[in-house]
Amino acid sequence: MRREGSALHGFGVVTLKEIADHFTSILVVVLVVLVVATAIAVVRGAVDQIKEITAEDPFLFLRLFTRGAPIPLVALLSFLVPLFAIGLGFDSVNGEHNRRTLSRILAQPIYRDALLFGKFAAGLFTLSVSLIVLWLLVIGLGLLGLGVPPNAKRWRARWSCSWLPWSMPASGSRSHCCARSCSARRRRLRWSRSACGCF
Amino acid sequence: MNATVIEAKNLTKRYGGVAVVNGISFSVARGEIFGLLGPNGAGKTTTILMLLGLSDISDGQARVLGHDPAREPLAVKRQVGYLPDQIGFYDGLSAADNLRYTARLMGLERAEREQRIRASLGHVGLADVADNRVSTFSRGMRQRLGVAEILMKEAQIAILDEPTSGLDPQATVELLEIIRDLKKRGVSVLLSSHLLERVQSVCDRVALFNQGKIALIGTVSELGREVLGGGFRVEVEAEGQGLAERIAAIPGVQQVEPAGANRLRLLATGDVRPEAAAAVVAAGGRLLRLSVEEPSLEAIYSRYFQTHEGELHAT
Numbered sequence: 001m002r003r004e005g006s007a008l009h010g011f012g013v014v015t016l017k018e019i020a021d022h023f024t025s026i027l028v029v030v031l032v033v034l035v036v037a038t039a040i041a042v043v044r045g046a047v048d049q050i051k052e053i054t055a056e057d058p059f060l061f062l063r064l065f066t067r068g069a070p071i072p073l074v075a076l077l078s079f080l081v082p083l084f085a086i087g088l089g090f091d092s093v094n095g096e097h098n099r100r101t102l103s104r105i106l107a108q109p110i111y112r113d114a115l116l117f118g119k120f121a122a123g124l125f126t127l128s129v130s131l132i133v134l135w136l137l138v139i140g141l142g143l144l145g146l147g148v149p150p151n152a153k154r155w156r157a158r159w160s161c162s163w164l165p166w167s168m169p170a171s172g173s174r175s176h177c178c179a180r181s182c183s184a185r186r187r188r189l190r191w192s193r194s195a196c197g198c199f
Numbered sequence: 200m201n202a203t204v205i206e207a208k209n210l211t212k213r214y215g216g217v218a219v220v221n222g223i224s225f226s227v228a229r230g231e232i233f234g235l236l237g238p239n240g241a242g243k244t245t246t247i248l249m250l251l252g253l254s255d256i257s258d259g260q261a262r263v264l265g266h267d268p269a270r271e272p273l274a275v276k277r278q279v280g281y282l283p284d285q286i287g288f289y290d291g292l293s294a295a296d297n298l299r300y301t302a303r304l305m306g307l308e309r310a311e312r313e314q315r316i317r318a319s320l321g322h323v324g325l326a327d328v329a330d331n332r333v334s335t336f337s338r339g340m341r342q343r344l345g346v347a348e349i350l351m352k353e354a355q356i357a358i359l360d361e362p363t364s365g366l367d368p369q370a371t372v373e374l375l376e377i378i379r380d381l382k383k384r385g386v387s388v389l390l391s392s393h394l395l396e397r398v399q400s401v402c403d404r405v406a407l408f409n410q411g412k413i414a415l416i417g418t419v420s421e422l423g424r425e426v427l428g429g430g431f432r433v434e435v436e437a438e439g440q441g442l443a444e445r446i447a448a449i450p451g452v453q454q455v456e457p458a459g460a461n462r463l464r465l466l467a468t469g470d471v472r473p474e475a476a477a478a479v480v481a482a483g484g485r486l487l488r489l490s491v492e493e494p495s496l497e498a499i500y501s502r503y504f505q506t507h508e509g510e511l512h513a514t
Contacts, residue, residue, distance in 0.1 A: 005273040013303045024291075100287025104345070106253055107281035108304040109273045 003111075010110030014118025015125070018092070022126040027087060031130050034084075038076060039137035045069045047145035064142040073138060077131075084130060088123040202229050204356055204387045205250060209259035212245050220245050221411040222259065227356075227387050232378065234398045235391040236500065237408025243391040244284065247358055250389075251281055264355060277305070280349025284361035284391075286341055290334035294325055294344055297333060301348055319350035323377060339370030346377050349386075357381055358389045363397050375401050399496040407503065414503065423494025426503050432492040433465040434458065435475050439484020449474045461487065 022028060045068035050060055057063060065073045093116070096102040106112055205227040212220040220242040227233045235243045248254035250261055252272030261267065266274045288297045295316055302312040320329045323343040333341065342362060349357045359378070363371045378401055381388055392398045398405065399419055407415040407422065415422050435446065438461055446463060447455045451474075454466040465471065472489050479486045 002270070004271045009273065010304045010306075013300070017300055099289070100283070100285050101289060103253070103283040104281070104286060104288075104348070105301070105304070107251060107276055107279075107283070108301055109277040109306070110304055111273070 005109075005111070007111045007113040008117065010108070010114040011118050011121070014110070014115055015121045018119050018122030019125055022088060022122060028126075030087070031084065031126075034080070035130050035134045036137065038073075038080065039134055039141055042068050042071075042073045042076060043138055043141040043145055046072065047142070050146060060146060060148050061142065064138055064146070077134075081127070081131070084127050085123065088126055089119070092119045092123070203227065203262075204229050204264055205233075205389065206262040207246070207250070207259070208261070210246065210249060210256065210261055211258035212242070212249060212254065213257040218257075219411050220249070223406075223408075223411075223413045224259075225406050225413060225416060227389060229355075229387055230382060230385050231403045232382055232388040232390060232401050234402035234405035235389065235408060236393065236395065236398060236405050236496070238393060238504075241408035242411040243408055244360055247281075247360055247389070247391060251276060251279060251358065278352075278354055279356045279358060280352045280354030282342070282345040282349060282357070282359045282362055284364065286345045288333040288336075288341060288344060291332065293330045293332055294320065294336070294347075295329040297344070298348060298351055302351060305352060315351045315353070319347040320344075322350055322380075323347045324373075337370075339366050339373065342366065342370070342374055343377065346374070346381075349381075354386065356387045356389065360391050361393075362390065363392060363394050371397055395496040395500055405496070407500070409504075409507065414507070415499075419496055419499070420494060422496075422499050426499045426506075427494055431465075431467050431470050433467060433471055433475060434488070434490045434492065435463045435465065435479065435486075436461055436488035437463075437479045437484045437486045439479060439482050442479060442482055442484050445478045445482050446475055449478055 043064065046064045049067050049069055050057075050063050053063075054060060091098075093102075096105065105115060203226045205225075207226070208224050209222045210220060210224070211218055211222050223242075223246065225233075235246065237243055245254060249256050250263055250268055252268035252275050256269050261269070263275045264278055268275045288294075289300070292300070298316045298319070299312065302316060307315065317326070317329075320326050323346050325340065325343055325347060328336070328340070333344070336344065346357075357378075362374055362378070366374060375397060378388055378390070390398065390402065402419070404416070404418050405422065406413045415425060417425070435442075443455050443457070443463055446452060446465065449467075449471055451468045451471050452465050453468065456464050458464040465475065470491055472491060476486055476489055
């Protein structure tokens with residue numbers, strides 16, 4: 001049975017409202033604290049380790065993301081991302097039901113698809129923002145901690161890692177694969193460069 | 200003016216083979232207040248959800264303002280305001296912000312939105328608290344805010360599910376006043392309730408639900424004649440001699456029985472008050488009081504369910 005109108009009518013309105021809700025809730029304070037604490041802990045751990053291998057590693061800066069004691073950023077993210085996602089999404093629909101707002105909203109000229117997808121998109125956006133903040137914080141603190149700026153030659157290698165935070169929200173568990181492919185690529189790069197005598 | 204805005208034909212809803220709403224048919228005319236009455240679980244809310252396109256129709260047909268709610272729910276929902284039973288708002292937002300959100304879902308332009316929000320809040324008497332959080336609102340205020348949403352939508356039909364449940368008498372009276380006002384604006388109102396006294400005072404016509412079917416439909420006095428048996432009950436209070444005999448002689452009076460000192464209760468085929476008054480005066484008596492008993496919805500309702508109780512248990 002075909003229904004009239006777009007399933008996404010009202011999607012933008014729902015998304016904006018949900019984003020506003022996320023950013024004004026207590027949850028965002030918890031997120032900020034978690035992100036900052038994670039960045040500081042990870043960078044401190046990584047910097048300590050990296051200092052010992054400065055001589056032998058050409059891609060020191062990238063090690064910020066993959067090295068560290070007790071736990072490197074990529075491993076921590078695979079745990080944190082699902083946690084963030086659950087925190088953002090666990091009561092988004094049944095919360096509306098409990099507040100008795102669901103039937104009132106659905107009586108407006110929108111399909112329920114728009115409501116569900118809008119809530120999902122808002123969660124995705126909030127998660128992306130917090131992960132980008134985390135990624136930038138790690139880079140910034142890493143610059144301070146290591147005193148090694150990522151130089152132009154390594155832009156390509158670093159670029160390959162820049163999609164890391166974007167891929168995170170899609171799936172927490174995928175971060176492992178992505179880190180693996182990153183390091184494989186870096187290894188290839190390092191081999192080719194050392195063969196050419198670039199380093 | 201007499202165009203039909205809601206039409207249900209043989210409307211049926213089944214949940215797992217059990218018919219919750221079983222082949223009901225009714226229609227609501229423009230500007231009419233139509234009441235859906237019945238005990239809890241009789242299928243009133245399900246019927247409303249089907250008319251709004253929020254629930255699939257198992258069988259039969261519904262037309263709301265010429266649209267099929269199953270296929271064109273957006274067109275239906277654009278013109279129909281819904282006040283659910285147990286209405287809720289976002290507690291952390293102000294009354295105006297709550298309305299702003301729904302206005303944006305309706306796709307109203309900014310200037311239009313602000314103007315309509317102000318007008319509708321003013322109309323239900325919430326203009327002073329427009330910027331207060333809804334968490335500070337009483338139940339009656341929330342209901343009024345719900346009506347403000349319908350007004351803001353400029354809906355042609357307002358569907359109110361149990362609008363008066365849980366309200367104190369004062370708030371109920373205010374809400375019923377607002378409902379009457381909706382009618383004055385030409386809005387058709389579909390009202391569901393089990394609070395009969397209140398409903399009787401506002402509804403033009405009612406449908407009595409019983410186990411997913413409409414048992415009775417019509418105006419309150421029509422239902423009264425059908426269920427309570429035709430006839431007017433007139434009470435006469437007068438002082439004088441031999442009044443009972445004289446009154447019993449009035450054509451149309453079927454029965455006269457004493458009901459306390461100086462009181463007589465008549466059962467008649469029509470309104471015999473003028474004749475009764477004349478009879479008392481002709482007998483030289485003093486007429487103290489003369490009243491006709493309107494059939495009350497409560498009486499109709501309880502009588503109906505008393506007489507059908509056997510069937511209820513049998514099915």
